[in-house]
Amino acid sequence: MTQFRILILYYYLMGKNTVQAKQRREKCYGDSAPSDKTIKCFFADLERGRRDTNNAKHRGRANEGITP
Numbered sequence: 001m002t003q004f005r006i007l008i009l010y011y012y013l014m015g016k017n018t019v020q021a022k023q024r025r026e027k028c029y030g031d032s033a034p035s036d037k038t039i040k041c042f043f044a045d046l047e048r049g050r051r052d053t054n055n056a057k058h059r060g061r062a063n064e065g066i067t068p
Contacts, residue, residue, distance in 0.1 A: 007025075018040050
């Protein structure tokens with residue numbers, strides 16, 4: 001996923017928008033690339049100043065449960 005975040009950051013820095021990033025993604029990667037929603041969320045993060053391409057740590061409970 002980090003490689004796609006780097007590509008999306010590149011598109012953003014080149015002045016592209018989410019539609020152009022989506023078209024390029026579909027052309028090069030087909031179904032293996034992130035969804036439209038993921039691209040829009042990452043563009044929104046970039047607009048807010050986040051430039052980190054690593055996955056952010058999430059707060060809250062872990063997805064795993066422990067059963068006694």
